[in-house]
Amino acid sequence: NAGVTQTPKFQVLKTGQSMTLQCAQDMNHEYMSWYRQDPGMGLRLIHYSVGAGITDQGEVPNGYNVSRSTTEDFPLRLLSAAPSQTSVYFCATGGGAFIRGYTFGSGTRLTVV
Amino acid sequence: GQQLNQSPQSMFIQEGEDVSMNCTSSSIFNTWLWYKQEPGEGPVLLIALYKAGELTSNGRLTAQFGITRKDSFLNISASIPSDVGIYFCAGRHSGGSNYKLTFGKGTLLTVNP
Numbered sequence: 001n002a003g004v005t006q007t008p009k010f011q012v013l014k015t016g017q018s019m020t021l022q023c024a025q026d027m028n029h030e031y032m033s034w035y036r037q038d039p040g041m042g043l044r045l046i047h048y049s050v051g052a053g054i055t056d057q058g059e060v061p062n063g064y065n066v067s068r069s070t071t072e073d074f075p076l077r078l079l080s081a082a083p084s085q086t087s088v089y090f091c092a093t094g095g096g097a098f099i100r101g102y103t104f105g106s107g108t109r110l111t112v113v
Numbered sequence: 114g115q116q117l118n119q120s121p122q123s124m125f126i127q128e129g130e131d132v133s134m135n136c137t138s139s140s141i142f143n144t145w146l147w148y149k150q151e152p153g154e155g156p157v158l159l160i161a162l163y164k165a166g167e168l169t170s171n172g173r174l175t176a177q178f179g180i181t182r183k184d185s186f187l188n189i190s191a192s193i194p195s196d197v198g199i200y201f202c203a204g205r206h207s208g209g210s211n212y213k214l215t216f217g218k219g220t221l222l223t224v225n226p
Binding site for chain 1: 122161217
């Protein structure tokens with residue numbers, strides 16, 4: 001049982017490039033979300049989804065797109081990377097009554113130069 | 114949006130010392146969760162609390178759900194080097210959606226052997 005799988009683990013982009021961060025889960029969780037973590041800022045919610053075909057913006061959505069075509073996958077797209085998007089990105093999922101909160105992936109460390 | 118004030122922001126302690134950290138909110142929460150994030154990994158759930166006044170232990174860790182429902186505390190006894198990491202509190206607002214958690218900004222714990 002893999003839980004929440006994020007790929008890649010590390011990525012370096014040049015300003016203006018685009019890329020997709022992948023998140024896959026095998027727990028049949030209806031809720032999936034993306035957070036970014038920056039020093040001193042804690043975890044900030046980018047986008048989230050409560051089920052296939054449903055997405056919504058979080059606290060810091062600008063510069064990011066998401067889609068949810070299946071229960072298992074929730075990719076995060078950077079359309080035109082900027083140095084301000086240098087961060088560690090976490091996918092978090094949850095389901096049922098959410099009594100155990102979220103399950104987090106191991107993160108993607110992104111550097112934009 | 115909802116905010117959690119987590120303190121202290123960081124702690125540097127000697128091995129064997131006890132540690133205390135807390136989270137406070139201006140509004141009532143019906144669930145409190147404590148996570149630990151080790152370097153290079155995603156946060157992992159340590160303890161979940163569901164009732165005001167509840168005291169729950171997990172090994173050397175003890176957490177309490179404040180009786181006002183606006184705060185929670187985490188204590189670590191007899192710290193060891195592997196306790197190093199960032200500790201996050203998270204809460205579910207009373208009356209809010211099941212899937213919506215609010216996170217504190219974290220307490221960075223460093224343990225000196």
